[in-house]
Amino acid sequence: MTNKGKHASSQTPATFYRDLAIMILGILLVGAAVFFLLYLFADEPATGPTATTTTLVTSTTDASVTTTTAADGTTTTTTVASTSTTSAIEVRPPSEVTVAVLNSMGLDGAASRMNSTLAEAGYQTLTPDNFEPEQNPSRIWYREGFAAEAAALVEFLPGATVEPIPDDALQQGADVILVLGTGYTE
Secondary structure, three states: OOOOOOOOOOOOOOOOOOOHHHHHHHHHHHHHHHHHHHHHHOOOOOOOOOOOOOEEEEEEEEOOOOOEEEOOOOOEEEEEEEEEEEEEEEEOOOHHHHEEEOOOOOOOOHHHHHHHHHHHOOOOOOOOOOOOOOOOEEEEOOOOOHHHHHHHHHHHOOEEEHHHHHHOOOOOOOOEEEEEEOOOOO
């Protein structure tokens, strides 16, 4: 008697489980190889005062269309294509950046501890102080020309908002001001 329409497996259960184990082992080996290669070729974050960071600034100009009609009735249309330029801004080394740390959240000693961390990283630091009103989130304020350095300091104050200094009279002598806000945790 024939079993029409049914597939008869020639594999035994042992053969099936052996093939399954080989497939799973192969997937694990490929995954391990990929992770190893990613680890091997991943860039290690640079630390210390010798680290150089470059920030790319991109500006774009939109296309413009000019239509000119001459006295004889002919029309000329001129299109200027959009342009995009990218330039690299070199970030000053920490030893050339003066930083002030202000505590707006009331956690005793937080500004002093952050100040010590920045000094150990090579930054020039001013005496830490308190700041009112309370900020949420933390802020990194910068003076004109120090935007790239302020962006680099986000490493020390993750989640902070980076923006130009709101009051030029604030912390005279500081190029960048870190204001520890209510979301700051040590």
